[in-house]
Amino acid sequence: MEAPQLQTEREGDAGVAPEPLLIARNITKSFGHVQALSNAYIDVRAGEIVALVGDNGAGKSTLIKVLSGAHRHDAGEILVRGQSVSINNPNDAFDLGIATVYQDLALLPSRDVVANLYVGRELTNNGILDRRKMTEEANRVVRQLRTNLPSVHTPVRFLSGGQRQAVAIARVVHFGAEILLLDEPTAALGVKEAHEMLTLIEHLKEQDKGIIVVSHNLAHVFRICDRITVLRHGQTVGTLIKEETDSTEVVRMITGADLL
Amino acid sequence: MAVSSDKVKPLDDKPDAESRLRRLLSQREVQLLLVLVVFTVLVRAGGAQGFLGPTHFPIFLSQVAPDMLVVIPMAMLLIGGMFDLSVTGVANLSVVLVGWTFSRLLGTMDDTLLIILVVAIGLTAGLIVGAINGLAVTRLRMNPLMTTLATWWMAQGAATGVAGGESRHNFVGSFRDIARFQPLRDLGETFPFLQEMRISTLPMPVFYAAIVIFLGWLVLNRTRFGWHIYATGSDRRGAALNGVNVNRITLIGFIATGLAAAMCGIVWASRLTSAPPNTLGGLELRVIAAAVIGGAALTGGEGSVLGAVLGLFFMHMIRSATIQLGLPVYWEFFVLGAVLFTAVAFDAWTKRRADTQ
Ligand SMILES: Nc1ncnc2c1ncn2[C@@H]1O[C@H](COP(=O)(O)OP(=O)(O)O)[C@@H](O)[C@H]1O
Numbered sequence: 001m002e003a004p005q006l007q008t009e010r011e012g013d014a015g016v017a018p019e020p021l022l023i024a025r026n027i028t029k030s031f032g033h034v035q036a037l038s039n040a041y042i043d044v045r046a047g048e049i050v051a052l053v054g055d056n057g058a059g060k061s062t063l064i065k066v067l068s069g070a071h072r073h074d075a076g077e078i079l080v081r082g083q084s085v086s087i088n089n090p091n092d093a094f095d096l097g098i099a100t101v102y103q104d105l106a107l108l109p110s111r112d113v114v115a116n117l118y119v120g121r122e123l124t125n126n127g128i129l130d131r132r133k134m135t136e137e138a139n140r141v142v143r144q145l146r147t148n149l150p151s152v153h154t155p156v157r158f159l160s161g162g163q164r165q166a167v168a169i170a171r172v173v174h175f176g177a178e179i180l181l182l183d184e185p186t187a188a189l190g191v192k193e194a195h196e197m198l199t200l201i202e203h204l205k206e207q208d209k210g211i212i213v214v215s216h217n218l219a220h221v222f223r224i225c226d227r228i229t230v231l232r233h234g235q236t237v238g239t240l241i242k243e244e245t246d247s248t249e250v251v252r253m254i255t256g257a258d259l260l
Numbered sequence: 261m262a263v264s265s266d267k268v269k270p271l272d273d274k275p276d277a278e279s280r281l282r283r284l285l286s287q288r289e290v291q292l293l294l295v296l297v298v299f300t301v302l303v304r305a306g307g308a309q310g311f312l313g314p315t316h317f318p319i320f321l322s323q324v325a326p327d328m329l330v331v332i333p334m335a336m337l338l339i340g341g342m343f344d345l346s347v348t349g350v351a352n353l354s355v356v357l358v359g360w361t362f363s364r365l366l367g368t369m370d371d372t373l374l375i376i377l378v379v380a381i382g383l384t385a386g387l388i389v390g391a392i393n394g395l396a397v398t399r400l401r402m403n404p405l406m407t408t409l410a411t412w413w414m415a416q417g418a419a420t421g422v423a424g425g426e427s428r429h430n431f432v433g434s435f436r437d438i439a440r441f442q443p444l445r446d447l448g449e450t451f452p453f454l455q456e457m458r459i460s461t462l463p464m465p466v467f468y469a470a471i472v473i474f475l476g477w478l479v480l481n482r483t484r485f486g487w488h489i490y491a492t493g494s495d496r497r498g499a500a501l502n503g504v505n506v507n508r509i510t511l512i513g514f515i516a517t518g519l520a521a522a523m524c525g526i527v528w529a530s531r532l533t534s535a536p537p538n539t540l541g542g543l544e545l546r547v548i549a550a551a552v553i554g555g556a557a558l559t560g561g562e563g564s565v566l567g568a569v570l571g572l573f574f575m576h577m578i579r580s581a582t583i584q585l586g587l588p589v590y591w592e593f594f595v596l597g598a599v600l601f602t603a604v605a606f607d608a609w610t611k612r613r614a615d616t617q
């Protein structure tokens with residue numbers, strides 16, 4: 001792999017858009033005969049929300065999983081903060097500050113909020129779990145995200161869909177993730193909860209996170225995002241700036257109507 | 261969520277007395293403890309005045325102890341979303357290997373060395389079967405029910421095969437101490453109350469069980485490994501995505517259960533100084549049922565060490581009560597089955613109620 005060109009004179013370039021936190025280009029991934037991604041491209045900057053849209057089976061979830069280390073891509077390049085990186089497992093992604101909230105959340109239903117926040121990264125003191133510290137921190141994080149939960153000792157299976165989403169997001173934010181990948185964060189939510197979730201995502205943008213959101217709901221996309229990347233049959237067909245487009249154009253690109 | 265901060269209810273660090281009582285009573289361990297107390301009172305009122313009294317209790321403890329060695333790792337395996345039917349076969353295999361090794365090597369070496377060798381061979385059998393179970397389930401993705409049913413039969417078959425129809429009785433005398441030694445006996449002479457309460461007569465297996473219970477509790481509640489067991493059982497894929505090594509958890513769980521079953525066999529061989537291949541019967545059902553009665557979910561993610569301990573107490577209390585009340589022993593299994601049925605039905609009911617709330 002060739003060495004990436006590092007941009008070293010950022011300070012002098014006042015007014016120029018900052019270098020992307022994350023760039024993924026020419027990403028290819030197949031599952032046996034199924035070519036899930038063939039030439040996918042996406043990038044995101046700090047303090048930016050990029051929507052990733054496309055039809056069912058376009059490869060959105062697969063691209064997210066490649067970036068989060070759940071799948072290995074067959075070919076292509078991923079740059080994080082200008083450096084070429086290889087992401088082979090979820091821990092690699094974590095070390096790079098990339099965190100994912102999956103469509104199905106990957107929460108532990110029988111465990112409480114504390115255990116869910118810390119799963120895989122439990123705090124210990126001489127090998128013994130530091131439960132008090134974890135509980136205190138969990139309370140702090142939950143308050144910070146202005147999330148309303150009955151108690152951090154409630155098993156997640158008793159929480160509503162929106163509360164679960166918030167726990168999943170609190171988990172990744174708490175561990176210092178700067179790049180957030182959200183797969184269909186509003187799909188399972190009611191109208192009110194979905195809007196609360198969008199507010200939470202905007203709140204994360206203000207904290208300078210770089211956020212990629214997969215969504216089917218163009219109204220949600222247009223409410224929160226800065227740019228829209230369209231994926232079709234595993235290829236990125238283009239990226240649109242929100243102010244320069246509208247939903248009919250996005251739909252045409254998703255379905256490929258222009259090409260027919 | 262994300263409502264304005266004045267509307268956010270404070271997290272209930274200090275719940276009021278009533279909700280605290282309700283939460284306490286909703287815990288399986290507390291419910292089970294109440295059931296055990298009521299059961300004891302009823303059995304005593306029913307004519308068995310000595311039930312769990314000062315004479316009966318130490319004997320009761322030493323009867324429960326060998327099963328206790330197995331129920332703890334079995335509960336941990338269940339919490340991690342797995343289970344192991346092979347424990348009876350493993351325990352019997354370990355019994356037979358103990359007898360066989362003694363019969364071959366008695367007199368050829370120092371007695372203490374021979375005992376150490378015998379114990380090591382018994383435990384190795386448990387280690388091997390546990391590792392086979394664990395590797396089959398994690399690496400080959402074999403179904404745990406069928407895998408451990410198969411290894412149960414193989415272990416049991418190997419036990420009868422090695423025994424070859426002979427019963428072995430030529431043990432090193434001091435091998436009995438593994439099950440019979442009473443470590444507090446001398447202390448009882450200095451402190452008469454220990455003798456009065458018969459604590460000084462408690463044999464070694466009670467102390468093995470106490471150590472296993474303590475270790476199980478410590479690992480499950482106070483270490484990352486324990487939380488990873490819960491995580492693995494709660495959602496295997498979700499745990500893995502968060503960096504939990506789920507296959508390692510499962511493999512270690514099966515190995516620990518195999519070792520415990522082998523230890524249970526060694527204790528029985530020592531207790532009986534005899535090594536027939538059918539020494540243990542129904543161990544797997546007893547310990548799985550006990551863990552489930554104690555709140556372990558067959559679907560994983562839930563359960564506790566205390567619950568498993570109380571569940572096993574209950575199983576053995578039913579056995580003792582049947583005998584002490586002079587009821588026909590043949591009905592014992594009916595009662596055990598009915599208790600298990602009730603526990604599972606109760607679980608299903610509380611889950612249904614929670615889901616519709
Ligand atoms: N683990 C997998 N094994 C085999 N095929 C898969 C797997 N994951 C996704 N696919 C296939 O890859 C394609 C893209 O799927 P996905 O990324 O889930 O699409 P989207 O999220 O855009 O709906 C689909 O054809 C899907 O069937």
Ligand SMILES: [Mg+2]
Nearest residue numbers: 060061062103
């Ligand atoms: Mg998808």
